[in-house]
Amino acid sequence: MPAPIILLQSFLICGTSWILWRFFRQIIVKSPLDNVPGPEPVSFWKGNLPQVYDRRGWGFYEKLGYTYGQVVKLYGMFGHKMLYVYDPLALHSIIVKDQYVYEEAAWFVKSNELLFGPGLLASLGDHHRKQRKMLNPVFSIAHMRHMTPIFYRVTHKLESAIMSRVRDGPGEVDILNWMGRTALELIGQGGLGYSFDPLEEDVPDVLGDALKAFMPTFAKLQIHRRLIPYFAELGSPRLRRWILDMIPDARIQKMKYISDTVIEQSWKIFNEKKAALVKGDEAVVHQIGEGKDIMSILMKANMNASAGDKLPEDELIAQMSMLTLAAMDTTSNALSRTLHLLSEHQDVQEKLRAELMQARDGKDISYDDLVHLPFLDAVCRETLRRYPPAPWIFRVATKDIMMPLSEPVRGVNGTMMHEILVPEGTTIQVGIMGSNWNKAIWGEDAMEWRPERWLSPLPSAVEEAKIPGVYSNLMTFLGGGRACIGFKFSQIEMKTVLSVLLTTFKFSLPKEKIEWNMAGVTYPTTGDDVKARMLLTVEPLEYAKITVEA
Numbered sequence: 001m002p003a004p005i006i007l008l009q010s011f012l013i014c015g016t017s018w019i020l021w022r023f024f025r026q027i028i029v030k031s032p033l034d035n036v037p038g039p040e041p042v043s044f045w046k047g048n049l050p051q052v053y054d055r056r057g058w059g060f061y062e063k064l065g066y067t068y069g070q071v072v073k074l075y076g077m078f079g080h081k082m083l084y085v086y087d088p089l090a091l092h093s094i095i096v097k098d099q100y101v102y103e104e105a106a107w108f109v110k111s112n113e114l115l116f117g118p119g120l121l122a123s124l125g126d127h128h129r130k131q132r133k134m135l136n137p138v139f140s141i142a143h144m145r146h147m148t149p150i151f152y153r154v155t156h157k158l159e160s161a162i163m164s165r166v167r168d169g170p171g172e173v174d175i176l177n178w179m180g181r182t183a184l185e186l187i188g189q190g191g192l193g194y195s196f197d198p199l200e201e202d203v204p205d206v207l208g209d210a211l212k213a214f215m216p217t218f219a220k221l222q223i224h225r226r227l228i229p230y231f232a233e234l235g236s237p238r239l240r241r242w243i244l245d246m247i248p249d250a251r252i253q254k255m256k257y258i259s260d261t262v263i264e265q266s267w268k269i270f271n272e273k274k275a276a277l278v279k280g281d282e283a284v285v286h287q288i289g290e291g292k293d294i295m296s297i298l299m300k301a302n303m304n305a306s307a308g309d310k311l312p313e314d315e316l317i318a319q320m321s322m323l324t325l326a327a328m329d330t331t332s333n334a335l336s337r338t339l340h341l342l343s344e345h346q347d348v349q350e351k352l353r354a355e356l357m358q359a360r361d362g363k364d365i366s367y368d369d370l371v372h373l374p375f376l377d378a379v380c381r382e383t384l385r386r387y388p389p390a391p392w393i394f395r396v397a398t399k400d401i402m403m404p405l406s407e408p409v410r411g412v413n414g415t416m417m418h419e420i421l422v423p424e425g426t427t428i429q430v431g432i433m434g435s436n437w438n439k440a441i442w443g444e445d446a447m448e449w450r451p452e453r454w455l456s457p458l459p460s461a462v463e464e465a466k467i468p469g470v471y472s473n474l475m476t477f478l479g480g481g482r483a484c485i486g487f488k489f490s491q492i493e494m495k496t497v498l499s500v501l502l503t504t505f506k507f508s509l510p511k512e513k514i515e516w517n518m519a520g521v522t523y524p525t526t527g528d529d530v531k532a533r534m535l536l537t538v539e540p541l542e543y544a545k546i547t548v549e550a
C-alpha cells in the first residue's frame with residue numbers, strides 16, 4: 001500500500017480514538033474549571049469557537065464582559081475548556097510573572113518555524129530570551145530617531161501617489177490598500193534596508209507579493225495549522241517534503257510557494273547585506289537603508305557579540321520575514337482605522353489638522369516634535385485603546401498553575417473564587433480588547449472613542465489596576481518577555497503618515513458602509529464585499545494641490 005494511504009489510515013484511526021477519548025474524559029473527569037461561569041458551547045465538536053472567531057462577533061465579547069466578568073470559561077473543540085481572561089492580576093501572571101508556564105501554543109510555534117525558520121515567533125524559553133537580548137537594542141529610541149527620514153521619504157511617495165488620483169477633485173480611494181503598501185515599504189526600507197514597492201507606480205516584487213499573499217492564504221489554513229505538531233517530526237525532512245508536494249490542496253501548495261519564496265529571497269537580501277558589511281561603511285551607506293535599517297544594525301551587533309550571545313545566520317534570516325509579517329497588517333490596519341474614525345469625526349480631524357499644520361509650518365516635523373504633539377498622541381492612543389488591531393492572543397498552560405485574581409469570581413455553584421487552578425494544557429485567550437474596554441478601570445465611557453481622555457489625568461483606577469501592558473496601561477502591544485518588539489516603530493510610522501496625509505488631504509466617509517471584522521488582526525470591508533478593502537473619500541487641500549508633486 002502506498003505510504004500516503006498508510007499515513008492517512010493511521011491518522012484517521014488515531015484521530016477517531018483521540019476524539020472519543022476527549023469526549024469521555026470531558027464527561028467523566030472533573031476539572032477545576034467546571035465551576036468557572038461562561039456561555040454554553042454551540043456544539044461539542046466546535047465548542048464556542050464559531051463565536052470566538054465570528055468576524056461579526058463584537059457583541060459576543062462585549063456581552064462576555066458584562067455577563068460573566070473578567071475570567072470566563074469557553075469551550076474549544078471536542079469539549080476542551082478554555083479561559084477568556086482580562087482580570088489585570090491574572091494577566092500579570094500570564095504574560096509577566098509566570099510567562100514561562102503560559103507559553104505560545106505548540107501549533108503556533110511549530111507552524112511559524114516550518115514556514116519561515118527559527119525566528120522570534122518560533123522560539124520559546126531561553127532560546128527566545130537570547131534572540132530578544134540581541135534584538136531589543138535594535139528597536140531603541142535612538143535607532144528609531146535615525147529612521148525618521150526614511151519614514152518621511154516613503155510617506156511623501158504615498159502622498160504623491162494619492163495626489164495623482166485626486167488632484168482634479170475628490171474621489172474614493174482604497175485606503176487599506178495604500179496603508180498596506182506603505183507599511184510594507186516602511187518595514188522594507190526601515191527594517192530590512194530593501195525596497196518592495198516604489199509606490200509611485202505598480203511594479204511587481206517577488207518577495208513583496210509573497211508576503212502580501214501570506215495572511216489571506218494562511219487565514220484559510222487555521223485548522224490545518226493546528227495539526228502540524230503531529231506531523232512535524234514524522235520521518236525524514238525529504239519524506240515530509242515529498243508528502244507535502246503530493247497534497248492535492250491548492251491553498252497548501254500556495255503556502256508552500258510563499259514560504260519557499262520568502263526564505264529564498266531573504267537569504268538573497270541577507271547575503272547582499274553581508275557582502276556590503278564586509279566591504280565597509282562606504283558600501284553600506286549606498287544601500288537602501290543606508291545602514292540604519294534594523295537588519296543592518298542587527299547584523300553588525302551580531303558580528304560584535306560574544307560567542308554565547310551570537311545568533312546563527314538562519315535565525316537572523318528568519319527574523320526578517322517575521323518582523324515584516326508582524327509589522328505589516330497590524331500597523332496598516334491601525335492607520336486605516338484612525339483615518340476611518342477621523343472621517344466619522346470631522347471635528348477631531350479639523351482639530352488634529354490644525355495642530356499638525358502649526359507644527360509642520362511647511363516642512364516635515366522633527367522626530368522630537370512629532371512624538372510630543374499632544375493631540376496626535378491622544379488620537380493614536382485612543383484608537384489603539386478602543387480598537388486594538390490584535391483583539392486577543394492565545395497562550396497554553398504548560399503545567400498546572402494557580403491563577404490569581406484581582407476580583408473574585410462567583411462560581412457556577414455560587415461560591416466566590418479568589419483564585420483558579422488552571423490545569424496543564426488549558427488554552428488561555430488573553431482579552432486584549434477586554435482589558436482596554438474594562439469599565440471598572442477606564443470608566444463608564446470606556447466604549448466611546450474619545451481622544452480627549454488622554455489630555456487630562458486618567459482615572460486613578462487605571463494606575464491602580466497595574467495593567468501589565470508595555471504601552472500606556474493598554475494591552476494592545478502586550479507586555480512581558482513576548483511584548484511587541486516593534487511598538488515604537490509602529491508609533492512613529494503612524495505619526496509620520498498621519499502628519500503628512502492630514503496636512504495634504506481631507507478624508508470623509510464613502511458612499512458604501514465600512515464594516516470592521518473580528519480576526520487575529522481586525523480588518524475592514526466596504527459594502528457587501530467580503531474582501532478586505534476600505535474606501536474613503538479623499539480631497540486635496542487647496543494649498544497642497546500646488547505644493548505636492550504628483
Ligand code: HEM
Pocket residue numbers: 120121132187191322323324326327328330331334388389390393394476477478481482483484485486487489490
Ligand atoms: C499597531 C501595530 C502593532 C500592534 C497592535 C502589535 C501587536 C503585537 C502583539 C499583541 C504581539 C504579541 C503577539 C503574541 O505574543 O502572540 C506582538 C508581537 C510582535 N510584534 Fe507587534 N504589533 C504592532 C506592530 C509591530 C511592528 C511595526 C513590528 C516590527 C517592526 C512588530 C513586531 C512584532 C514581533 C517581532 C512580535 C513577536 C515578539 C516576540 O514574540 O518576542 N509589531 N505585536
